[in-house]
Amino acid sequence: MKKTICWLLLLVMLLAGCTGKAVEKTAGENPILQSEPAPQGSDIAPPAVENDEPTPTIPPIDGYNDFMSVLSAALMDGHSNKNLSPVSVYIALAMAAEGAKGDTQEELLAILGEKKLKDLRKSVEQMLKDLKTEGTGGELVLANSIWLGRQDESVAFHEAYIKTLAKSYGAEAGAVRFGAAEAGEKIAAWIKEKTRDKIQPSEDAMTFNADTLAVLINTIYLKDSWQKPFDPERTEQDTFSGLQGKEIIVKYMRRTDSNAAVVRGEGYLRYALPLRDVGRMVFVLPNEEVSLESLLGSPEKINELLRGGEEVNADVDLKVPKFTFQDRTDLEKTLMDLGVRISFTGGADFSGITDTPAHISRVLQESHIGVNEDGVEAAAYTMIALAKSSMSIEKRDKIDFHLTRPFLYAIESYDGTVLFIGTVTEPDKAQ
Numbered sequence: 001m002k003k004t005i006c007w008l009l010l011l012v013m014l015l016a017g018c019t020g021k022a023v024e025k026t027a028g029e030n031p032i033l034q035s036e037p038a039p040q041g042s043d044i045a046p047p048a049v050e051n052d053e054p055t056p057t058i059p060p061i062d063g064y065n066d067f068m069s070v071l072s073a074a075l076m077d078g079h080s081n082k083n084l085s086p087v088s089v090y091i092a093l094a095m096a097a098e099g100a101k102g103d104t105q106e107e108l109l110a111i112l113g114e115k116k117l118k119d120l121r122k123s124v125e126q127m128l129k130d131l132k133t134e135g136t137g138g139e140l141v142l143a144n145s146i147w148l149g150r151q152d153e154s155v156a157f158h159e160a161y162i163k164t165l166a167k168s169y170g171a172e173a174g175a176v177r178f179g180a181a182e183a184g185e186k187i188a189a190w191i192k193e194k195t196r197d198k199i200q201p202s203e204d205a206m207t208f209n210a211d212t213l214a215v216l217i218n219t220i221y222l223k224d225s226w227q228k229p230f231d232p233e234r235t236e237q238d239t240f241s242g243l244q245g246k247e248i249i250v251k252y253m254r255r256t257d258s259n260a261a262v263v264r265g266e267g268y269l270r271y272a273l274p275l276r277d278v279g280r281m282v283f284v285l286p287n288e289e290v291s292l293e294s295l296l297g298s299p300e301k302i303n304e305l306l307r308g309g310e311e312v313n314a315d316v317d318l319k320v321p322k323f324t325f326q327d328r329t330d331l332e333k334t335l336m337d338l339g340v341r342i343s344f345t346g347g348a349d350f351s352g353i354t355d356t357p358a359h360i361s362r363v364l365q366e367s368h369i370g371v372n373e374d375g376v377e378a379a380a381y382t383m384i385a386l387a388k389s390s391m392s393i394e395k396r397d398k399i400d401f402h403l404t405r406p407f408l409y410a411i412e413s414y415d416g417t418v419l420f421i422g423t424v425t426e427p428d429k430a431q
Contacts, residue, residue, distance in 0.1 A: 061113035063123065064090055068418045069299035069306075070111075074334050076423055078293035078406060079243065083327040083369040083422040085220050085380035087127070088142075092218040092382040094124045095144065095169055096343070096360065099161050099353035104342045111340055121168050128170065131413055137375075138224035138277025140413070143194040144171035147187055147215040149178040155213065155356045179210030187215060194219040195379035198368040202328065205364060205383065213358050216384040222411065222419060224275040225375035230255055230320075232373045240321055241405045242426050250321045250427045252404075253373050257316040262399055265309030268295060271316065271401050279419070281376055282306065283320070284408040285401060292406040292423060306410055306418070312397065319402040321427035324370040331363040331382075346389040353386070361387035369422060378411060378420050 061067050068086040076082050090112060097108035097120060105117065114120040133140040146165055148157050165171035174190070176183035184206030191201050198221070208215070230253040240248045263270040267290040272280045284305045286292050295301060332344065342348050348359040367380035406425040410418050 063113040066113050069302040072302050072421050073299045076296055078296050078423055080425055081325050083367045085420050087419055088218045088220045088380045088382040092216055092384050094120055095216045096384050098164055099350050101349040101351050104349040107340050107342050125168050133278050135277030140222045140278045143219045144169045145217045146171050147174045147176050149213050150175055157354050161353050178208040178212035183208050191381045195221050198379040211388045214386045219381040221379045223377040224278040227274040227276055230373040240427055253320045255318050259313055260316045261311050262314050263309035263311050279413040282410045314397040314399040317400050322372050323424055323427035326368050328366045357389040358386045359389045361385050
């Protein structure tokens, strides 16, 4: 009997030991996936992450161009009108990285394509310097700001961080009382001013509760004229073949460009319209038997559409629809899918900004794009909210470049920096 009891006791002890080890291993296997609950009343609770869900692998990103193609591929599927300013998202995330520490900073640096914070800062400083354009007919202006919450004495913001944003990012600093209407009103007014009234931030985007610690904002505004304007007298109504056979009567701008450079790629044509001061607007037109959706879907495909193909000279009969639309992109899930996880959890470390535990609660962008006979006007803002945590004449091909079906576009600076990228599946209906 005594032997039986001893064996039973030994078996219980062994089972208890094995269970303890298994629990310990599960808890320690992937500390990134352990998220603390959000503090009461935060803008958005830190996303719940299942312990059995593998941590996403951040794609290999080297600098802004890779970031642009990865983000664009993740957000554009060719199913709707889309307008995105990747450069605005990049700069806003860079400002967040300036205040991050440890693994939080490493994740942000990885998606921004830099290994060291000083290299990222240098890249953004150069970007802000190179992109600023104020010509006779064109304008490209980027602006940054940080809005600090007037908190009780337990919350203090680090002066060194504010000075870094001011020096390297030209960021203005403002103080607001989050939780009161004044916060949203002041931030919205600043955004409207910097985007020349082209963007009226949505009401819910400008609603903040008392647990918001700080808000980072980047804006971009672009307006420029075509080097060769379209004649309004040639604008005409015609059919745009949209998705699922939908036909829309729209207004098309028309002109013919002689001996122009067109790029032929696998399944598409690409043509660029030079702007007077800022750069150029690039259009990618799928071949008739090819859907826009099939050309998108990966960073490699985005790069191919914008950089690949073979250039040929031809007389180009150009037909471009006039279009204007607003867009909004909520970026939290996309960034998490790309591997930025810690920043959204209670385990985030933004101690470079404040010693009060904080996580990113919101990342969103609202934008505007308008194309007409005179040129192009585009604007966007990206907001990151931090909340408390608990040649000679020769015979040439003639090419009809008629944007009469869904297409991709991009606006680039002269150095090739993609400022805006988007898709048009339904241009403005003719009035």
